[in-house]
Structures are given as C-alpha cells and as structure tokens.
Amino acid sequence: MGQAGFKGLSQSLFDYKTEKYVIAKNKKVGLLYRLLQVSILTYLVVWVFLVKKGYQDTDTSLQSSIVTKVKGVTFTNTSELGERLWDVADYVIPPQGENVFFVVTNLIVTPNQRQETCAESESIPDAWCYADSDCPPGEPVVAGNGVKTGRCLRVGNMQRGTCEIFAWCPVETKPRPVKPLLGKAEDFTVYIKNFIRFPKFNFSKTNVLDTKDRAFLKSCQFGPKNPYCPIFRLGSVVSWTGSNFQEIALQGGVIGIQIEWDCDLDKAPSECNPHYSFSRLDNKFSENSISSGYNFRFAKYYRDGAGVEFRTLMKAYGIRFDVMVNGKAGKFSIIPTIINIGSGVALMGAGAFFCDLVLIYFIKKSHFYRDKKYEEVRSGHLGNGKVNAEQLQNLQTAEA
Known part of the structure; x- marks a missing residue:
C-alpha cells in the first residue's frame, strides 16, 4: 500500500494540469x-x-527658495512728515526680501515722542478715573501705553478723567486717515525669483525665463501676454483676488501668491514652467469690524543736541504678501x-x-x-x- 502510494505520488509530480473552459x-x-x-x-x-x-514615478518633496524685490517710488505731502519721497527702503518690510514681505500703504505718525509723564489716551478704558485712587502708581495700563503715576487728570469741569502715565509722550491719539497715504503703491512692482529642486530626480529649475535678452526683465510684466514674466504689478495682484487696492490699502490685508510646479520630466526641461494663482488670505470683514485689516507699529529713534532720546512712532497699515510654492514632478x-x-x-x-x-x-x-x-x-x-x-x-x- 505504501509503495503504491509512493509510486502514485512520484508519477503525479510529472503530470501537467490545465484548466477546462x-x-x-x-x-x-x-x-x-x-x-x-x-x-x-x-x-x-x-x-x-x-x-x-x-x-511615472513621482516626487512631491519639493525644495524651494524665494527671493523678492519690490520697486517703485511715490511722493507725499502731509502735516506730520511734510514733503517726502518714499522709496523701497521706506515702505518695504523686511528689506532683504523673503517669501513674506510687507508693503506700507497707510500710516499714523506720532512724532517727537520722549519718555516723560502725560495723560493716557481716552480710548483706553483701563485709564478712566474719577479720583487719584483710581490710578495706583506703578500699575501698567491694560492695553495702554505706559504705567500709572497715581494722578487722575481731568479736562475742565469733566467728572471723568484719565490717569497720568509715564510713557513715550505724547501718546498716539490720531485716527486712521480716510485715504491711504501711499495709494499710488498699486503701481509698484515686485520681482519674485523662485528656485526649486526635486531631489529624487536631481532636477532644478527657476521661474525666470531662460533667455539671452537682458532687456526682458526690464520691460516685461506678468499678464496674459507674458505668463512667464516674474515681475508683478501690486495693483494687478490685488485685483486678481477680487479685491480693490485702494480699499485694502486703507486698513491693510493679506494676499497669497501661489506658485505651482507640475513637471513632466519625460519632456524637455523647458516644458516645466510655473503656474501662478492669487487669493486674499485674510477674511474680508466689514470696515467697522475690530478684526479687519493688518497693521503694526514701529519707531525711528534719534537724539537731540542735548542727548535726549526721541522717537517717531509709526502705526503702519499695509498689505502682507505670502508667496507659497507647491509642486510635483513625474518621470517614467x-x-x-x-x-x-x-x-x-x-x-x-x-x-x-x-x-x-x-x-x-x-x-x-x-x-x-x-x-x-x-x-x-x-x-x-x-x-x-x-x-x-x-x-x-x-x-x-x-x-x-
């Protein structure tokens, strides 16, 4: 029985089996x-x-670097600053040019501040007082400009006054201008240079068109006729987001510039070109909303002949531009x-x-x-x- 089974097994090893259809x-x-x-x-x-x-095999681990350069000048004549010419060093922050840059379009200027005592702004609720006891000395004013000295200052026969503070005086009290100071900034231009690399395929590219014409970058401007020109007019960028430049310049905002790379590396490198899109990143609230706009403060310091330190405080409204880069590459x-x-x-x-x-x-x-x-x-x-x-x-x- 065992021999027969072994014989059958050895014979079946050389059988060929096929399906029946x-x-x-x-x-x-x-x-x-x-x-x-x-x-x-x-x-x-x-x-x-x-x-x-x-x-294709794909690579989405894009390595990117952004360099920005804003150009443009404008002239203003105000009571605080007088006649003044504004160039890039005055209105672009930070000056070195990165993937995020800020263009000043409106200002509230408080000149000749020095550290001394003065009345706090009436717009600060924590500074309201009816007696000196409401102003404990050394206590900082919540959301204010300085520390209380212990005195309650009143104007005329008014019952309510404001606490005296030690601060940079006089404090900022002026309202926001009804028109943007640098409204002509819409004609300024920004040059965006983008370097990208797909490490999996060791492929590098820039968004600047490969041309021997040196005058190209001096005369071109991004648009339907020049989709590969890396120079953008600020007013056009804002309008492509569906916003009005003069409105956003008044109280500020945030604009996104998206650079998208979708490269088919089975084709020539010249076929790998960026595609640009633009969007407004901050929510467009109503003018009366406390959440609307974009602003911050900075100061310029100096000393007089006696060595006393002064500063000019500036509350800057403007447009923040965020340049964002995404992309992928594919190869057989x-x-x-x-x-x-x-x-x-x-x-x-x-x-x-x-x-x-x-x-x-x-x-x-x-x-x-x-x-x-x-x-x-x-x-x-x-x-x-x-x-x-x-x-x-x-x-x-x-x-x-």
Missing part, C-alpha cells in the same frame, strides 16, 4: 463580459496612464508601470468572476450552466475514463 453560448452574458473588458481597458489606458500618468519608471498593468489584469479577472456569478446564479438557465461548469468526479475511474458496473456497485456499497 466552458464556452457558454449566451449573448447577454457575452455582451456583459465584453462591456466590462472595454470599460476596464478604457479606464486603464485613459485614466490611469494618460490622465494620471500611472507609468518601470515599477509603477508594471504595478498598474497588474492592477488592470486583476480587474479583468474580477470581471470574469462577476460574469461567472451572473451565468450560474442569475439567469433563467443558470442550473444548466452550473452543471456544465462544475463536473463532479468520484473515485473508481478506469484508465480510459469510464466506470464499469462492478466498480460502480462496489463504490455504492462502500458509500452505503
């Missing part, structure tokens, strides 16, 4: 199968390979190609499995096709594949 002459199932094949093939070719470029690779083709073949197999289910379970003659597809074979076959009567009787007796 049943051809079902059913037009409905056949049409369904062809439709599934065409749909899967279309999905694989059009969507996976042509649209999504599934034959055999690995994703094989993976996506294998996925398509697997989907073909799933389609055949679905059609099998329809054929043997969901159509009228499903039992007929099921009997043809699944053949039940019992032990007791002869070499020619037939079962004699004696073997069949013995098999039935053994099963009984």
